[in-house]
Amino acid sequence: MKKYFLVSGILLIAATGFCQEKKEKKEKVEVPSAAEAAFKKSYPTATKTKWGKEGSDFEVNFMDGKKEMSAVYSSSGELKETEVEIEPNELPAGIVTYVKEHYKTEIKEAAKITKANGEINYEAEVNKKDVIFDKNGKFIKEAKD
Structure with missing residues (x-):
């Protein structure tokens, strides 16, 4: 025994x-030095940084003041997009309506995504999925969270 x-x-x-x-x-x-340097230049006061991979790019999650944010950089330090967490009630009205009709649930988290070219998208987390919309609230795609 x-x-x-x-x-x-x-x-x-x-x-x-x-x-x-x-x-x-x-x-x-392993974050390329160019990506890390570009991030530090854009967000010198960022705290609670955590890097990860997003495809072939590098995503950093961080706090900027009281805002939860993330940014995606290429290995050469090119900014691809930024994402800032927002309250679900800050989303365009069409998104809330779409989610209620198609998912029959509330939005858990929301974010505003700004691409490097200035294009704005919105993300709504629903049932462990990220549902992406354009700036006018038109559905674009659904992705696994």
């Missing part, structure tokens, strides 16, 4: 260590 508990304990410790090591590797992203 002691042998059983000893083996079980060793396996549990090993499994826990493996899971933690795997998680740490997943969170660590």
